[in-house]
Amino acid sequence: MISCRKSKDMMIEALYGELPPAEKETFYAHLQSCPDCASEYSVLGATLRVMDERRLPDPGPEFWANYWDRLAAKMGKEDAAESGRVPILARLRRSFAALPRWSYQAAAGAVLVVLGILIGRSVFAPSGEKSPRPGASAPSALAAVSNDPAVRAQRYIERSQVLLLGLVNYDPKTQDLYGLDLAGKKAVSRELAGQAADIRSSLKDPRQKRLRDLVSELELILMQIANLDAGNDLDGVELVKQGVEQKGIFLKIDLTRMASAAGGDEAPPARPKPGGSSRPKNPNQDKV
Amino acid sequence: MDETQLIDGLARGDREAFREFVELYKKKVYFLALDMVGNAVDADDVSQEVFLKVHRSFGTFKKDAKLSSWVYRVAYNACIDHIRKREITPAPAGDEVLESRANGEVSPAWSTAPADPGRAVETAQLQARIARALDRVSPQEKAVFLLRHYDELRLKEIADTLHLSIGSVKSYLFRAIRKLQKELGSPGAAGMEVSRD
Numbered sequence: 001m002i003s004c005r006k007s008k009d010m011m012i013e014a015l016y017g018e019l020p021p022a023e024k025e026t027f028y029a030h031l032q033s034c035p036d037c038a039s040e041y042s043v044l045g046a047t048l049r050v051m052d053e054r055r056l057p058d059p060g061p062e063f064w065a066n067y068w069d070r071l072a073a074k075m076g077k078e079d080a081a082e083s084g085r086v087p088i089l090a091r092l093r094r095s096f097a098a099l100p101r102w103s104y105q106a107a108a109g110a111v112l113v114v115l116g117i118l119i120g121r122s123v124f125a126p127s128g129e130k131s132p133r134p135g136a137s138a139p140s141a142l143a144a145v146s147n148d149p150a151v152r153a154q155r156y157i158e159r160s161q162v163l164l165l166g167l168v169n170y171d172p173k174t175q176d177l178y179g180l181d182l183a184g185k186k187a188v189s190r191e192l193a194g195q196a197a198d199i200r201s202s203l204k205d206p207r208q209k210r211l212r213d214l215v216s217e218l219e220l221i222l223m224q225i226a227n228l229d230a231g232n233d234l235d236g237v238e239l240v241k242q243g244v245e246q247k248g249i250f251l252k253i254d255l256t257r258m259a260s261a262a263g264g265d266e267a268p269p270a271r272p273k274p275g276g277s278s279r280p281k282n283p284n285q286d287k288v
Numbered sequence: 289m290d291e292t293q294l295i296d297g298l299a300r301g302d303r304e305a306f307r308e309f310v311e312l313y314k315k316k317v318y319f320l321a322l323d324m325v326g327n328a329v330d331a332d333d334v335s336q337e338v339f340l341k342v343h344r345s346f347g348t349f350k351k352d353a354k355l356s357s358w359v360y361r362v363a364y365n366a367c368i369d370h371i372r373k374r375e376i377t378p379a380p381a382g383d384e385v386l387e388s389r390a391n392g393e394v395s396p397a398w399s400t401a402p403a404d405p406g407r408a409v410e411t412a413q414l415q416a417r418i419a420r421a422l423d424r425v426s427p428q429e430k431a432v433f434l435l436r437h438y439d440e441l442r443l444k445e446i447a448d449t450l451h452l453s454i455g456s457v458k459s460y461l462f463r464a465i466r467k468l469q470k471e472l473g474s475p476g477a478a479g480m481e482v483s484r485d
Contacts, residue, residue, distance in 0.1 A: 018442060047468050
């Protein structure tokens with residue numbers, strides 16, 4: 001025999017036919033011998049039968065027929081707002097979130113190398129170049145760096161690389177499309193592609209040809225990404241990936257960066273020019 | 289398209305799969321929302337918001353989970369969010385059904401009521417009483433009751449859906465039915481078959 005407490009515990013399952021067969025017998029045996037529990041069970045059962053009479057007002061066939069269209073319209077608006085409103089930082093955060101761990105390690109390695117080069121240059125540079133020009137304030141120095149066409153080009157390339165890595169490393173078999181954030185990538189691509197012409201025209205030095213060509217190649221790929229369908233253009237993504245691979249974009253980026261780090265022709269200046277018309281060659285190139 | 293194919297399609301962002309998913313769940317989600325939030329306009333908004341959320345965040349769906357449980361969970365959360373927001377400017381849920389009937393706005397479901405005017409009135413009174421009784425039940429108790437009684441989810445599924453223990457589900461359900469019984473058992477209840485204890 002079971003207690004009334006146990007019987008009440010079994011009542012819900014019994015009402016909905018979820019009582020295991022072994023317990024069913026015990027439960028109904030208890031009801032036979034306990035009028036209180038039997039009454040409660042009967043009352044609850046009757047309540048459920050009344051609730052079976054519940055009828056909800058159906059909004060009608062037209063409502064259901066248009067349901068998808070209304071939803072699709074909202075989705076379209078949301079996609080448009082998303083691509084227009086997501087702040088750059090959030091987009092970058094998403095892009096970075098999609099990157100594999102090794103890419104962070106590679107990026108950290110590259111930053112360390114560049115830092116090493118910069119420190120090496122400032123320590124071993126000729127005395128005339130060791131300290132900033134007298135009278136040159138830090139903000140103006142920074143402004144000069146940020147206005148340097150080669151620096152702008154390198155930043156452009158870095159941002160493009162981050163974006164392309166997110167796309168190239170996307171595997172539809174193991175990752176969902178939402179993780180790819182195609183809408184965010186399209187928006188960033190559009191923004192970067194818009195800057196390309198300006199950056200390219202500012203790279204006037206004949207020695208910056210490689211940099212200029214790379215910016216042009218990236219522009220084409222970025223435009224291709226910007227024109228992908230926002231929803232699920234997996235074929236388009238695959239084409240972009242193939243294009244990046246065939247053109248050896250990452251290799252070209254690495255070569256440009258290495259040339260830049262080694263202070264080659266296309267390297268941006270480590271600091272503002274000391275006043276001369278041409279940037280002096282790094283005297284410590286061999287030491288780095 | 290079976291559930292696995294549907295999930296794969298949704299994970300790929302396949303629009304056709306998403307459409308099929310919406311067609312499959314739109315009525316379930318809408319009627320759950322209607323019972324939870326109490327009026328058709330809000331239920332429509334909430335149900336569409338549920339699908340937008342699914343569209344935005346299908347990446348958070350774990351593939352070993354049951355799709356229906358996840359959808360009901362998203363729907364339940366959306367309803368609770370809506371109810372909380374509405375609490376700032378409360379509007380009695382059950383009354384809207386009564387009002388719409390009083391104004392002669394008879395929906396197709398109501399129109400299936402018997403042609404006999406006397407019986408139609410009786411049916412309408414019973415519906416109003418049921419709606420009011422449901423309104424007396426807390427949102428969580430109501431959700432558990434609706435999922436078990438109308439959506440026919442098993443207790444274990446409800447526990448998974450609402451992230452509760454089975455004991456809690458049984459307890460909420462028991463309390464919900466007791467409250468309904470109290471409300472429906474009031475003297476003068478039309479079509480009442482139960483008695484108060």
